Amino acid sequence: xxxxxxxxxxxxxxxxxxxxxxxxxxxxxxxxxxxxxxxxxxxxxxxxxxxxxxxxxxxxxxxxxxxxxxxxxxxxxxxxxxxxxxxxxxxxxxxxxxxxxxxxxxxxxxxxxxxxxxxxxxxxxxxxxxxxxxxxxxxxxxxxxxxxxxxxxxxxxxxxxxxxxxxxxxxxxxxxxxxxxxxxxxxxxxxxxxxxxxxxxxxxxxxxxxxxxxxxxxxxxxx
Numbered sequence: 001x002x003x004x005x006x007x008x009x010x011x012x013x014x015x016x017x018x019x020x021x022x023x024x025x026x027x028x029x030x031x032x033x034x035x036x037x038x039x040x041x042x043x044x045x046x047x048x049x050x051x052x053x054x055x056x057x058x059x060x061x062x063x064x065x066x067x068x069x070x071x072x073x074x075x076x077x078x079x080x081x082x083x084x085x086x087x088x089x090x091x092x093x094x095x096x097x098x099x100x101x102x103x104x105x106x107x108x109x110x111x112x113x114x115x116x117x118x119x120x121x122x123x124x125x126x127x128x129x130x131x132x133x134x135x136x137x138x139x140x141x142x143x144x145x146x147x148x149x150x151x152x153x154x155x156x157x158x159x160x161x162x163x164x165x166x167x168x169x170x171x172x173x174x175x176x177x178x179x180x181x182x183x184x185x186x187x188x189x190x191x192x193x194x195x196x197x198x199x200x201x202x203x204x205x206x207x208x209x210x211x212x213x214x215x216x217x218x219x220x221x222x223x
Contacts, residue, residue: 018043035060045071059084066092094119107132114140131156142167155180162188170195 014020018041034052037044042064061068062085085092090109093116109116114136133140138160146169154172157164162185170193181188
């Protein structure tokens with residue numbers, strides 16, 4: 001029998017202090033005891049031996065906190081365990097071994113937290129995923145390789161923050177993108193590659209945006 005070690009009183013003690021688990025003799029740490037303890041406090045994981053990390057224990061831990069994945073050896077971070085962790089906490093993707101990651105897992109994470117695009121392997125990254133990431137967090141444009149940046153992607157970024165213009169490749173510095181960026185953030189003008197803008201476009205930019213005199217003079221050099 002698991003006796004007092006699975007009693008409500010003792011489990012409540014473990015919930016408050018995971019270190020209480022160490023008072024249990026190893027020969028009394030049955031699968032049930034370990035599972036009930038982890039359900040109360042995922043930090044009990046750090047006191048468990050590898051052979052005590054049953055699939056049930058691992059699932060119970062990661063559902064509570066994505067950091068529990070760090071207490072699981074890489075070879076035991078199975079698809080089921082990692083998917084459960086990511087479903088609960090998208091940030092758990094950063095702790096999933098690349099060989100375990102799937103397209104659906106990565107897409108699920110990025111749809112809820114755009115910054116998770118940083119942890120998507122190149123082989124699983126798609127234009128759709130990049131767009132979703134930038135829609136969630138416009139500054140994710142900085143982590144996308146220039147070869148993968150499209151006009152749509154860059155427009156989405158600068159519409160959310162003109163500051164993002166600095167991460168837009170100069171070949172995509174269209175008058176539309178510049179206009180949107182500078183309208184939102186006047187200082188974004190310093191990131192403009194003027195060789196891609198017509199003289200008329202620059203003149204209109206200076207006049208219609210009411211830019212500071214110093215910035216207007218900077219534009220005038222290119223007219």
